[in-house]
Amino acid sequence: MRTTLELRDLVRFYPKRGNRTLVDRGLLVSYTGEDRTCTLLRLDGTLVTKKVDDIAVVDRSSIHVGQMVGSASDVGGQIGVVTGFTTDLHLVQLNERGGATKNQILGVSPAGLRRVRALSLGDYVLSGSWLGRVVAVPLDVDVLFHDGAVCRTNVAFYPGERVTAKDGSATVFKGSRWLSGRWKPEHEIGTVANVEMAGVFVYWIASAQHGTKQQLVQESAPPPYQQPDSLAYLCSAPDCSWRLGDRCFLLSDEQQHISSLQAHSALLPTMTVANSNTTVDVLWQDGTRQYGARSTSLSPYDFIMEHDFFPGQCCVVDNAPGHTIDGVAGDGVGAANGSTRRVGVVRSLNSKDQTVHVSWFKAASTRPDGEASGLEVECDDTMSAYDLGRDPDHSVLHGDVVVRVLSSVIESTPAAQQIPHAKSASADLPWVGRVVDLNDGHVQVKWSDGSTSLVIPHEISVANKEHYTQLYAEMYGWEWDEEEEDDDDVGAPPEFDAANVVNGPHDPADARNIEGGDCSVNELDGPAATTQNVEAPTLVSTVSHEDPNVGGAVMEVGLADPVERSDASVDDSNDDSVDDVVIKAKDAIGDDGPFKFPNFDVLKSPPDHHYLDTADQGSSGGKEWVKTVQKEWKILQDNLSETIYVRAFEDHIDLLRVAMVGASGTPYQDGLFFFDLQLPLSYPNVPPQVYYHSFGNRLNPNLYASGTVCLSLLNTFDGEGTEVWVPGTSSLLQVVVSLQALVLNDQPYYNEANYEHLVGTPQGHRHALPYNENAFLLTLRTMLHLLRRPPRGFEGFIRDHFRRRGRYILATCEAYLQGCVPADHGRMELSCSTGLRIALDNVLPRLRAAFTQLGDEGSYQCTASSHQHPTNILV
Template sequence: SESSSLGDLENTDSFYGGEACSVIANLDETIKRIDDFLLFERQFLHGDIVCLASDSQGQPGKVFNVEMTVNMETVDGRKIENADCKNLQRIRSVSADDYVVRGPWLGKVEKTVDHLTVLFDDGTLSHFSADGAEKIISLSQDVVEDSLQPLYPGQRVSVEFPSLKRSARWLCGVLRKNRKEQQGTVLDVDTGVAFIHWLFCADISSEKDCVPSSRQDSKNLTVLSAFPHASWQLGDWCMLPLERETNQNFQNAAVIVKTKTKVDVMWQDGSRSLGLDSCLLLPVNMIEAHDFWPDAFVSEKGTSDDRNFPRYGIVRSVDAREQTAEVKWCKPSSLSCIDFEETVSCYELVEHPGYSFCLGEAVYRVGEEKNGESSSYFGNVFGFRNGYVEVKWADGLTIEVAPYEISRINSDENASAFLQDGVENEEDVKQSFMNSFSSITTGLFDFLRKSYAKAVDDDGKYICEEEDESLKPPAMAPCSSEKRGSFLQFDMVSDFSDHHFAEASGMEEAQVRRSWLKTVHNEWSSLAKDLPETIYVRAYEGRIDLLRAAIVGTQGTPYHDGLFFFDIRLPLEYPNEPPKVHYNSFGLRINPNLYESGEICLSLLNTWTGSESEAWNSKSSSLIQLLLSLQALVLNEKPYFNEAGYDSLMGKAEGEKNAVRYNENALLVNCRSMLCHLNKPPKNFEALVTEHFRSRCRNILTACRAYLNGAPVCNPFSVECCERQRSSTGFRIGISKLHAKLLEAFLEKGFDC
């Protein structure tokens, strides 16, 4: 009937409607939990460089304090909000990847073994190792699974006991006979045994051979950590303080489901912002070498290679726009002996190589005396104050020390010690090595000098240069002295003793084939005929695999009027493999592609991964192409964008601002490079250096004076550019000092300035 049908429909609606409401309610709760878990905010650590999200082009700052609160969910489903992370504890006192201290030794934890205590449902209590014969199975439904730390207090577990071997130690009661499985609750979990890779010994008087055992009881170890409260992340398990009003005999474990971070920031100008929400800040990932912050320890450029630093500086404040810094200068062994305070160019400063400490970094004390009341050898940098470093030592004491009383823990400590022990630097090491084997290298050079006249054809038969006119050195291309000066674009010379690859071996290991000689001959011919006016090359009679090139910096770039020298070696596999190229840097970093070590990062040399069209091609690539690429693509107008990943910033405000600052620094380095070349010109290019700077000295000095008046880098004589964008004060301070040095060097050489 109609009434019964309506009744059935109502019952159906009631049943399914109730089920639907239940499903929707559960779904809403699930979605809310997912949203809460995924709604995480940006976290910052001590020492991170940040800027305001509302002013990303403003001055950057450094995080010097972090306060964190978290929301958690306990194993029994309770929710705790806004818990202070300083009240939280780690479940395990020692974990994998922790840095730990035992006496004068520092090590890194590679593996740990848990020891746990379980209260079984029958009232028995057992303590055993997680790597024992017992099989432990979790019965709890975890909020978040953690494969690295699967056990925690309050967790319900099932323990399967083997019939023969048992490692469990019964603290209360005994295991019933023939009972192979029991269920219970984990009361306590901690690291029992840790396996350590020992890294460093801070006590120079101790026996270095007496390295502690890799297997250590965790009770004998101290974890080295300066800011443990600021390192919590989503999904981490932690321990809550034991609640007194409950009858629980174990601490509550909880998982972090949400974080809230506030940070204190020290800005470059010395001002501070306290308690900033992390959502108001953005991370700054691109830090330039001339970016500094208050309390940083610095030294002057030009003294960083000197191991006896005349003084060091403490940065008071920085003007990011003008690239200047207020610096207090101190004697190297006394903070109380202050030279003076002055405003200096940021381009003239470098991080002090011995005092470049970072917040949280591990350090050890230098010397045998204890630091105040602390007896620890190791600690973490906790802060900076008035030229002192605050160190939190492993025993928990925080003490202020002078920067020369502590040292960083470097991986190349042994190498540094070797260099300091009677040998001044790496070049001296090379020189002493080569002196020991001078007779061997002399014999090798004699062989290589004859390699051009003694070769084999593709059938393996020896030939001589007299038998094949194509193997003779090319005739020098005519050169107008009025147009190019008296220094030839291409020429053959004999002395290659200062060439970077002079000691390179390899040619004596295989016979030099005719095809390789023809390739070299063709390259020489091309260089003799087609070199542009601003590139000069020398080949070597005794080493036909070596060349040296000089490139003149192009006008309109920060490299204008400069000279840049490159040492080239053609391997036996050439042209199937690209040439080896070394930049003569004088220890200066002038370009993102040209390193202080002389290494060159370039796709054409296969030292950088680029597109296939940019890589070396044995059929089409040549030395001419390489030299033109170095001049046009590397020493270009905006070298900042040569840095990997920075090309995406081209045309953007941040990128263009950084490019201008990079150009200012590059031009200052270019001027320093000029002084180096005037003082020590490369062999066989002495005449070029003299001729080049004699003809350009007036232009160089005039450009310096234009820069002093505010002209932008690359365009010293452009009125339009000068009105649109003036150079920074820091750049003008640097160029004023270099102008005086260049003038003095030019006059000393007898140039008409």
Template sequence: MASAGVRSSDTTAQPDSQQRKFYPDDICTLKADPSMVGIVDRTFYDVETHEPLEDSLIVSHVPVPERELMEFLNSGVPPKGYVFVAWSETSQGSSLVSEDDIELVDRSLEIGYLVKRHPKDTLSGTVISTSCKYTLQPVAYRVVDPLTGERGPLRFTTKPPKSSQSENQQPGNDHDGPALLTDVPAEELRDYDDFCEGDYIIYRQKLGIIQQVDRDAVLMLPNNTAVTPLNPYALELPLSLGSKTIVSLPNSNSNESSRSVPSGSGRSDLSVPNDTMFPGQYVRTTLKNLRRGSWISGNPSVDTPAEGYIVATPPVDVHVDWLCSNIFSVGLPFFGPTSEVIRASTLQGHATTYDSGKIPKGNSQQQQVKMRSSFTVGDRVRFRDPAGAAVKYPQFDRIPKEQTFGYDLNVFKIVSVKSEVTVLWQDLSVTTESSTSLHKFSGLENEVWPGELVMLKEEIQTIPNPNRTAFEPLAYTFHPGRNDSILRPKKVGVVQTVNSRERIASVRWYKNPRIELLHEGHVLSPSSVLGELGDEITEVSMYELTTHPGLVKSRGEMVLLVPERVHQSLIPSSSTRPSSTAAGPCLLSYLFPVTFTQTNVYLDHIKSVLVQSDWFKRSVGIDTTPLPPRHSVRREDFSLNHPLDWIGHIISLDVDGTITVRLGALQECRDVRVPLEKILMVLDDDVAAGSGEGPVDDMDEYYDEWDQVDDDDDYHFFDRVATVLSRTVEYEGGAPLDAANDDDDMWMTEEEDDEEVGTTGAPAVSEIELPEHSDSRDEKEGDRALPESAGKDGDKGHKEAPPALRGDRVNSSPPSFAILESPPPSDHHFISTSPTGGAAQRLRRIRKEYQILESSLPQGIFARTWESRMDLLRVVIIGPQGTPYEYAPFVIDLHFNSNFPNNPPDTFFHSWTNGMGRINPNMYEDGKICLSILGTWPPKNPDENWSPTKSTVLQILVSIMGLVLVKDPFYNEAGFEAFASEGDSRVESTQYTEKAFVMTRTFIKRALENPVLDFEDILAWHYLPGPVAEGESARPELLKKAITEARRMIDHYNSTFEKGPGEQIGPASPFVARLSLGAVVMLRKHISALEKILSAAEDSIRS
């Protein structure tokens, strides 16, 4: 077997002229004018960018054929070979350009991004550190007199347009502009302003996201006077585009948005609204806006043109969406509005914006993990240490505030960037690469990387949630059935190395993990503890491994942490036993929509479980400072000076299971290693989109009631909230939340009773003085021996029992369609719907559909309905040969609702993957089927939609068989069809196909061991051996064929090691050229299970 530690030969793949050249957020320059730098906004390949164009300034800086341009303007999708670029200078607009007309400067790769050296490599890696160096251009400068050495008057880098009255009022005759500062590291820079959209902000121990900043603008006019206009948003950017064609202007009427503006006189007077104000911009407005403004220096004059330079953009109001509080603070209220507008003057000096660009001091820069800053070309920045920068960069001329009316104009525009990234590859090698030499990789569902937590699928136990009817903080967000069961993985480990080509991972296992996953794996129980990592390392098939969102953490993610010290009032004085299955760590977006108060209720319940755990008591310091009296001002201020060590971002996932978090909100940031148990919540990327308002919008009326509860400590906050909410919140159907069985102990198993919360210790947080990196590792020589797990029986506890189906009871081929007299099966997904009678016209249409099915069903599709419920239909589709779905049965339930035939029937796919992922991009584990004819996917052609008069159920079924269950299902993924024609993403497609083949072998086992009700005769005839009536064709015996084909593919895998030099060998099957070792491991297990079924079926015939 090829060892996971040896790099495969795929990394030597040569550049392909067909491979994609650009990704969104790539930085590029225009070849015809290298001074024009822009950011790729849309590509042909990235479907998430394919939205209708908003009104914006679009300019043709280089010629584009009219057909391609009009196609783009109509659809918003760049034609193949073109990209849509937003230029760094706002007045230059955006352009559709050919890929051949631009040159790649830098690729934006952040920590945690997945990359490949070449799209056709199987080996992928994770970015674990970045190093960005910027080229900066001052927005203002002063020229040095070569004779006297003195600095001249203030000048601005942006020049007024030729039509401007102030064009000739710039002092001197400087054509060169200011000196550029080059190779400036990202960690030396910060944003030009204290408050910016998208920043995390911490104020009074509350965490929020800045959604908007209202600003003033300070203008310096040509006569050196200064004014703050009455309406800063009435400022406009003058355009100076020469003879270039303006394709569209912002705020145009829809019928004019794609109309070109002719060149000629008057073009130089064009202006566009200035949506983003920056210091150094040259802007225009109206005289009225200036005269009614606030004059800082000078007075209004009729001779003063209504144009000038922005000197400063001081913030006025900050719009914040609050996410949560530091739930371990005391004396501060945990309830309040979710959205708030706060004066910037109130926040300044009292609020902290989270700074992910900070680096701990005193550590070796070569070993330090660096985050890529959010800065890109066109952004305005300042130096963190201006005095130090003036020494390091002689070109930096610090402009005194006296020359800029008291405002700091030492602002720089980023004009270029070059970055290198450090990559941890799946084989555990670490390299540093130029970002432009790498390709972004989206990853596959079952792909894993070193440092990731994984579970062994067959060792996951599903048990009923003993507290499923009790009140829980998620009650106002989720249906209670969402948390009916608990997942208990018995085998949890950390990935060490990965051989992606062979789909094999080396995993180091925890000795005795006590992990419980709630809400179908989305939530981690707060009583969970990983425990001690053992020495056992095994190689397993990647198809044997699984992950769940509640357990997985990623580099770059923002997280909430248990602080290093908490106040003693948070520790319960009496022994209580809060439910450990009601709430737990998860992605915050999983709770959406949720209010600020609701999130705090949720976090407070987690806290009530954690504070009683043994590891918490051992590793968290206790503050015994006496609390000020309740209701005093000093009590509210008690926690304000506590360190902001409860929020950070993950910078490393080590192969020893520890998670390294950087505390970027501290004045002097530092890195700490924390165990999984100390992470309260992950603030994922979807959080920045806004939390919205939760279903319980009327919680304000309870704020006073909570506040009036006279309790001497803060521990019982959740209890008070639960008391109030439980009187008002009900489940669907009217059952109150508190209608639970109080005797929860009756649900406890003997094992649970023995396992008290927190009996297993978690390691304490350890501060990192110097990051440790291993420069060497043991490499194993590759061999073709199977992993240890390959020899284990995949069907533990399988009992030798008579087969559920008997082939000898069916001797002829059942009809493809039938109407049954028996009642419909109880497991039909729509059985609980009320029978829809409806108009005679609708019933006639249903009968017509059935007549079509009876006469026209193609081979491999079988349908059944019932006389008592003609509105229900069940279909079994046997996967077509030559695809990864061959021989596997797929069950789909349909329901003709009251809107049929105006709308297509409801559908539900029975996924038998047990939460292990999709078998097809169009067929979801929750039963959803994505097809344009079903109205679940937007069509490219309107004719693909459901038509009440033309479309039929037969079309739906044939579409599923012919368009979904295909040879290369990977390309069914939204946007991926673009790759199919050119053979790109071939590696991902091959791996996806292999995964689909391996997973669907279990569908055969499932259908034969747990027969699909009312399809027993069909399954027995098509899969099992048995008698054949006279005149009938031979039985298909698909079970035997599936076993034979799987064995043949395994033999093909083995033969690839036996071929001589230059000897060619054909593909393993029409859909897979060669199986991976990981697939062989799983396939052997599946064959063993299927052979038992076949053997039992043959025995039943002989008996």
């Protein structure tokens, strides 16, 4: 088995000469796939470049509780979550030249150590009834000179280090505060005598009174700057692991009982981590537990899909027809009013079949004394992973920091009728803790006072999980430089400028390029760079990880009397008998003859257009702007393909509505997708605004459920060259063609930001196939939405499209249920998992009924029963 390479791995290499010693190890800080070389940070703080074939991974101490991992020997297999780990450290003392001395200690537990900087960036801290994250740690560093003089600066160094001015002058020390003696020109080289935290900057994320409600927390939170002795340490940042080169103090038994924030570094010898050995406990998706696995046998997994569930996860909600999530039916249509969502707990997941074993809970019951009787299982069931969803407010995992929820919040939860009444935070109960295990629908929490108890998910709320750099940016409006990012480095706010003092074995973290590196997951047998020769269309864009409109309402306008309009000169908004008229554009030719719906037309603006309230109507754009818009209309009219339909509006020439048909061979095949566009008055210097009619579904990385379209061409995501909007070159035609061909493509999973390097890898394959399956299902559900709530101006088009293509859509569904493929199916890559078939069994009857109402009686049928699930096929 060849272990994959991960940033921050501890690796061993062999010098050409001499014996193997501790200096033959390094921390992987970068990796270049083209020439298969990597850069390593050694114990003495120097960097060395080695060939991949000349190194071996010896430890992976960066793994932490709550992290998702896969097996290094089966990177395309199931995923697990880390439930615990143990790390033994080898400590040494370094001499002035950065070499190890004879003072070495083996097998040291981190519990007996204190970092030189007692608080690390991202750590969770408490101040009374407030919970916060450390985002900056300014330091007081005392430098001792040969004549006994001592100056104090805020440079990030360790006790015992020899430091000098970077440019050879000693003026950098001149402006420092001198604790003993005074500055002299000969004060060029000194030794760091002591390092203490001068203060701590904290981003407050929760309180006992307000829970995790950020607005209320920020309005009444303590000041960000705090003295360390005013804080209590809760737990470390998730990724704050012990690594090669970390400096620490070895505490005595007595000192271990003292707060680590109170121990003075001047009284303790400085030790350095020279080696580590980490074993890991993992809970796998199939419900099995593994204890004491070598860290090198696991690979961190950063690419988790929404349908990757883990045993013990609670508040799993049934997304199938007949149930609701926050009042919205699982498939968006047809659920009876008053139907409630089901709450359960995951027992196991079969990652190949995409099926989940779930235990559904009964409604809450109480004993005669009025106390809640606890969670009771009503039944067990095997569900499709695509019919399940997580409740984001109450879904917890191992390692999460949580706070108790106030009783008023608990009582207002959607599932309050199905769970026992929970205990609220009170003076006699600890209010903040960390999840240590999940058990039969309950969450085991270790509280801040050291006690442990079981709670139900609705009793707690997960505290802020953003990276500390994001929290820092919110506080100071500052963009973090990823190349300088480091878990242990000093993150001083702008008023704490560090002096440029470097020499000798300085902080190894200063040279790390952990989060901002060129690779994140690289295989020894197939580095990411080897996939770069896979050409992607220049216009394709990737979706960002943050949706700027999360939580925004999705416009859904119901129509009692659908209206079709084609003649722009006649106001027929109240006439539902107007037939489609062919004008200005070529017919779209389908399987059953001409389909008389023009690809381009000019109508009156519809009342349900997303940008109608902010439309400029073109009245203030000026003649040149109007000419530009009309020129764009002409380009669209003459060049649209027969599967893209555009409506412009004579009374709002800055608005357009676009419909497009999903291409054959993609999971969006035969589906309809609608976009509303607005041309700003500054157009074409800036791109149009685009809104996607999602109906609450996220069926593509670039298309958010909120309607946001994330695309480089729209300047809603990063890009360069022709990927971004170029005034005078880019056009509306380019936008609509890109949406159809490059966004709604046959492998949408790789549209996700930074996922392109997974093309051709087992990790990518593991996710791309189920992503296609889910996109296919969401496309079917979108069809039901469109038939029930068609966008204005396209009512007849939608009916006629599904009347004509309904039989083929149903044939495709039946083909996947039965393993037979219709002749015109194309070669859409779906894995035909059992989970897909179960989900199709749920949606197909509703789809068939909807198409039958349109008058298409020629639905394709397979002779076999739809409930027979043959072995998975790939067509």
